[in-house]
Amino acid sequence: MLNIVLFGPPGAGKGTQSAKLVEKYNLIHLSTGDIFRYNMKNDTELGKLAKSYIDKGELVPDEVTINMLQAEVEKYPDAAGFIFDGFPRTTAQAKALDAFLESKNTGITLMLALEVPEEELIKRLLLRGQESGRSDDTDETIIRNRIKVYNEQTAVAANYYNEQGKYHAVQGVGSIDEIFERLCHIIDAHSMII
Ligand code: AMP
Numbered sequence: 312m313l314n315i316v317l318f319g320p321p322g323a324g325k326g327t328q329s330a331k332l333v334e335k336y337n338l339i340h341l342s343t344g345d346i347f348r349y350n351m352k353n354d355t356e357l358g359k360l361a362k363s364y365i366d367k368g369e370l371v372p373d374e375v376t377i378n379m380l381q382a383e384v385e386k387y388p389d390a391a392g393f394i395f396d397g398f399p400r401t402t403a404q405a406k407a408l409d410a411f412l413e414s415k416n417t418g419i420t421l422m423l424a425l426e427v428p429e430e431e432l433i434k435r436l437l438l439r440g441q442e443s444g445r446s447d448d449t450d451e452t453i454i455r456n457r458i459k460v461y462n463e464q465t466a467v468a469a470n471y472y473n474e475q476g477k478y479h480a481v482q483g484v485g486s487i488d489e490i491f492e493r494l495c496h497i498i499d500a501h502s503m504i505i
Contacts, residue, residue: 312390312391312392312393312417312420313336313338313391313420313498313502314392314393314394314395314412314417314418314419315332315338315392315393315394315395315419315420315421315422315423315498316395316398316399316419316422316423316472317329317332317394317396317423317424317425318422318424318425318469319426319427319483320427320429320433320457320458320461320462320467321403321432321434321436321454321457321458321461322431322432322433322434322439322454323425323426323427323483324425324427324435324483324487324490325342325396325397325425326345326413327376327471327487328425328487328490328491328494329342329394329396331487331491332394332487332491332494332495332498333394335495336391336392336498337391337392338390338391338392338393338394339387339390339392339393339394340393340394340396341380341383341393341394341395341396341502342396342397342398343376343379343380343396343397343398343400344396344397345369345396345397346379346383347361347371348364348445349376351365354492357375358394360375361375363485365447366446366447366453366454367436367456368447368453368454368456368457368460369456369460369502370400370401370414370460370464373401373403373404373407376398376400376404377403377404377407377408377411379399379411380395380404380408384411384415392420395419399468400461400464400468401464401465401467402467402468402470402471403467403474404468405441405468405471406471407465409481419472419477420477421477421479421497421498421501422469422472422477422478422479423479423481423494423497423498424469424478424479424480424483425482425483425490426480426482426483427483427484429458431484432454432458433451433454433455433458436448436454437449437454439450440454441501442500446482454459456479479497481493481494481497
């Protein structure tokens with residue numbers, strides 16, 4: 312299986328690049344943010360709980376997020392692989408994901424981390440807020456808190472994959488196609504080795 316963690320701060324382009332990668336490599340795209348938003352829209356218990364964190368730009372607790380992610384993976388027993396977008400966001404989530412995938416005789420192949428300067432992220436998110444109406448993208452205070460949470464709680468999860476030799480940083484500034492090429496280059500180089 313080809314299991315990729317697409318990593319990076321909010322606004323780095325994970326969703327945009329995931330859409331292109333799933334098509335090229337025939338993978339299942341799992342975005343925990345999208346799943347939370349789906350639940351919020353349908354006013355489920357999970358959605359109500361998630362909303363109380365998302366509206367502040369905080370992380371939804373690990374246990375809730377991990378259980379939800381595992382249930383999603385279970386829905387695709389025949390998948391050729393997954394793109395995990397927005398998960399893991401803590402080292403605890405990364406460890407739980409490893410243990411879970413190991414129980415399925417698979418594991419994470421690569422972590423691809425999109426790097427984008429902070430002021431560019433804020434610009435992109437405010438623009439996305441105008442276009443999509445996502446409430447956590449319209450308020451600059453919430454946006455700045457999400458980036459702070461990323462720097463303080465999420466960025467460290469990259470170390471976990473770095474120690475396993477799976478971490479690859481990718482410059483996330485440029486055209487969508489240029490960035491996509493950079494990601495494909497790493498995936499294809501890796502696929503030649505295995
Ligand atoms: P995203 O669409 O990935 O930017 O996620 C939107 C929001 O959903 C985040 O700001 C968090 O509040 C929540 N969220 C998404 N993924 C996770 C995760 N793996 N762990 C905790 N909270 C998450």
